[in-house]
Amino acid sequence: MPTTLLERPAAPSALVAPRRKTRVLALTEARWALAALLLFAIALPLQLAGVTAWAWGPLYALCYAAGGWEPGWAGLTALREKTLDVDLLMIVAALGAAAIGQVLDGALLIVIFATSGALEALATARTADSVRGLLDLAPSTATRLLDDGTEATVATELLTVGDTVLVRPGERVGADGRVLDGASEVDQATITGEPLPVAKQEGDEVFAGTLNGAGALRVRVERGASDSVIARIVAMVEEASETKAPTQLFIEKVEQRYSLGMVTATLLVFAIPLAFGAALSGSLLRAMTFMIVASPCAVVLATMPPLLSAIANAGRHGVLVKSAVVMEQLGGTKAVALDKTGTLTEGTPRVADLRPLAGSGLTEDRLLALTAAAEHPSEHPLARAVVDAAHARGTALAVAEEFVSTPGVGVTAVVEGRKVTVGAPARLLERGRGAAETSAVAIADELEDAGRTAVVVLRDGTPVGVLGIADRLRPDAAETVARLGALTGRTPILLTGDNPRAAARLAAEVGITDVRAGLLPQDKVAAVTEQERAGRRTMVVGDGVNDAPALAAAHTGIAMGRAGSDLALETADAVVVRDELATVPTVIALSRRARRLVVQNLVIASVFITGLVVWDLVGHLPLPLGVLGHEGSTVIVGLNGLRLLRDAAWRRAGADTAAAR
Template sequence: MTVTEPSSLSTCTLQIERRGGRGKAGARTLERHLQDIPGVRDVDVSFRKGSAQITYDGSITSEQALRQAVRDRDVSLRDDSETPTDDVGTRSELRREAVFVGLTLVGMVTGFVTGWLNGPPLLMWVGYGVAYVFGGWYGLEGAIETLRHRAVDIDLLMIVAALGALSIGAPFEGAMLLFLFSLSNTLQHYAIGRSRRAIKSLVEMRPDEAQLLRDGEEVTVPIDEVDIGDVFVVRPGDRIPLDGVVAAGEGTVDQASLTGESVPVPKAPGDEVFGGTINESGSLEIEVTRRAHESAITRLIHMVERAQSEKAPTQRLIDRLEQPYVLGVFALTVAAIGIPLALGDEFTSTFYRAMTLMVAASPCAVIISTPAAVLSAIASGGKQGVLFKGGEHVETAASIDAVAFDKTGTLTRGDTQLTDVSVRGDVADGALTDDGLLSLAAAVQARSEHHLARATVTAAEDRSLGVPAARRFQSVAGKGVRADVEDGTVHIGNRSYFETVLGDTAVDGLEPGLERLRTLEAEGKTSVLVAREDDDDVAVLGWLAFTDTVRPDAAEMIANLRSLGVEHVVMLTGDNERVARRIADEVGIDEVQAELLPEEKVATIEDLVARYENVAMVGDGVNDAPALATATLGIAMGGAGTDVALETADVVLMGDDLSKIPYVLGLGRKTRRTLVVNLAIAFGAIALMVSTILLRGIPLPLAVVGHEGSTVLVSLNGLRLLGYRE
């Protein structure tokens, strides 16, 4: 799947199949190979997660060329349409790892107890042999792969430390090191697997077949063969196979799995439904609006896969430092052996202390601390209908100081209604009625997707008005529209439209029309003028006014944002300032920027970023997409959001629940606190043990317990985020 970035940069996430022996070193080798391709800007490969994310210049190379380059390295690719594999997170492989951990524990205990009771030496060494073989299996595999690529990593460090302990007559300490190391790795894989299994659960939500209505009969058809416009039937208890609009019937649909809504949603003709959700009551006939590969559930699967392939900034930094740090630990160990021996110290005690130092200084807990927390946060958000498109955005959410909201469809319901239709009293022909004015306006607005246009057309339909055909439709973003209707051109627009677009044209009745707009706007209504152009003469025919209802939870949501530490809340809208300020005062917003064009929203976001540095933008429309991309964190309302907004945003709220916005920032802050605690535990344990070893000396078993104990602790602490609630 390719996601287009600003300018010519694109990002593709390739699903790769892991083959035996491919560890971090193999991933780095593939990364270096891909980075050598002209046009490639950034590469992140993980065989553990089964993904390769590549940012590239689309004018220089292509996704197909990158796919071929991956295949050239003998790496298998999985198509987006295939069911995602779970790699090391699959139950079978996790079960195998758990068995290996269990055998390591049994062997270690057997060897220790036999030696303690002065039992048969053969039994003792068989026990330790089992512990070393099964405890070091994955580590040795990774170490060999690492050395083949002329690199070093944690696996090699642990194998060397365990063999060092064995060589100085401390087999139990080496076995315990391998046991705890393999246990901590299994916990990390479990954390990754929980996140990966989120994709499998999404795939399982998608039925394979649909019951289509054809010639009055129901026919079972694979969902890949269903076209837009087909009608299928779902009965109570059925899972809806595809996205569509209810054509007939009424019922309630459980959308919790997709949007996070806690209660079933009533559905009636005209309402949208999503594939993968469950019809709870009532039989529904649904007209398909998206094919299987374009459905909301399929897009969500791709977004989750992309999110899991993106690393958080902290994790990227730690990954870059891993190899030099490991080399530093080896150098420190060599120095801890060489210097004392040169000064005449005994070899056995010197080597023992050096092995203890190597174990204590190993950064296992540091390496595991970030993915265990960030992947758990992504999985936790997914269960609540919140999709983070990568670990980077989880960390970004923690630092947001200001939030900007689009008004219509975000702070308000977006179900704008026409409230006033009035013909100007001194219109020349005098025969135009209010219904006639609405009919002309609906003819033009039928060609527009703007929320005011939809309200106009709906009002005409409610009055059963005949609507003439319109030709040569044109739209001026943020200002108005025009089209040829009957024998003239009808203009519909706000004050700016008539003052700029028609600024050089004399408009009869403009002043009284603008005065009427000011009156309507003072009442908190959005209003536009309707004018007709005949033979270069333009006259105002009348005006239309609209209102939009504020979401009932908007004020509480803003209050919750402030309690999280958000300093400034802004509303951005193309609507008039009076309407915007009325809504802002109602919900408690600090600043209003009204009558904005899309490019002016971007400029406002840039100004906010300059003032507050970390700014979130919340929106749902096409005209919000540039602002979403400009903000530090873009949040799209997924239920009513446009495809462009959903693709541009960093976080998607799969439902239209405003309470999820404080949840996003709260989860980000909780994740940051967890990362701080994890890193403090990891580095604190290393600093304490290393300083104690150098100053006073501690036994190897205590270093093993301290080192691997801290690794297990940070893994479990990260997994706590799976249960995060606001």
């Protein structure tokens, strides 16, 4: 397994510095947006019911103020820097609509912009908090062993290379280092994603933040706190989030040019007739009509309703897409990289094979009962898998006596008067010792070649059987891989920190040919970057802390919701809430349908805007007719986008993935 880290050291202050200001500003922006939405929701029914304008007019005014001050301020700030952006343009268009009596349209535009801006700010703040919260995985203190043999509890950031620390059973490792003495099993799923604890003994590497098992370890520190693997994960997520090229919606891509063009054209429409002797009121009315019909309201609604409708539809079917930009990006996926444990698999070990040895006199059920009885007092994940399998078969378990757990080896107990030992074949079997040992070794090798974790069972020192433990493949994994390959034109890549044999076996089962195993987080990022540099917009699907940097670096990242780590859930652009892997290709297809509707709407909006502008410039477009045409186009594109709200749209997206195969 690769152990090299990125060379650039991370500054500790940069990793732990709080972002309270960002969070407070995001919450404030969200409150103003919510206030604008509530005011709009109260005023609209009153207006539609024909209530006097004195009742709903002030509500709309407050809606304008609540939702418009932040984008208005942002627009003025940009203006001071000699740039025009769509925020200011939207505020001007909203005020222009209100000035000619179209208060409802202006308020709707304000609410859309305020809400989308608040959601983006909240997502940014929560991700920053989650990234820094990852450092809590590493303990704040460690037990340092001094030269005179005494112990001292010190802050982990004060540990230096060469220090020796004691890691007691159940503690988290305080620093990256190498085992000097002791044996234990360490759960390092947060770093490598491996589903089972890894046996550690003298000479093995351990990582800060990983959880020690039942044994005690003396560890020599090899990296400082700011350069540990866990700190590098934080740094990589932050760096990827900051340097990832932003993908914007269509209106945002052209906002500067459109804004300048519209303002310039409006001034010309007003000034040129005036210079040739036209009346002030007529020139002003023509300019106002031009500003209304040329305003990008229909373009904004051409983009947002299809994407928001797709988000709502995906949410009803268990996929949380965090923004309209993400929904647009999903459809551009050209390659997919999948994690193994917890993504293609359920992340829970189970008994897959029961192999009693010839001459042992045991059946499969009896072998399972004997093993489960000995393992019952243990809290090891493998032991839980064996006991759960026995319970699932309704097997009654005998009481285990004189239970002893030996870290890195296995457990021993007296069951029904006989000594039973369960553990790793490499520690309990001697090759060539006897027929039973030879048979057990052969079966263990066969199971491990098949991607299983082999567990040997000895009774009174003689092997009597071997169990194969495996992570359960998700039922829809193979079908999902096939559909993703059909949608993107290339088979997904498997990126995993698990061992190469287990990864290759699972990849063969689901139809993946490109397997990258034994990866640390930075290796996954490198694999994703390689795809991006080749011009392939890559989607990463994962669930663990170790997947977070790759999720952040990818064009889009999707996290599995049920077992996903907090960091993965916050870093990802979308979350599969119910862990239904088959929804991933469907949401890609739904995004592509939304993108097609956006293009349709942009064509409709462009035709209306162009026609009305030409009419206003060449002829005489009455203001009411201009408003009617402008609002009519807005309604048409809005209703067209809402088509994706129906369940039928999700079913058709699913059919698209099947048809692509």
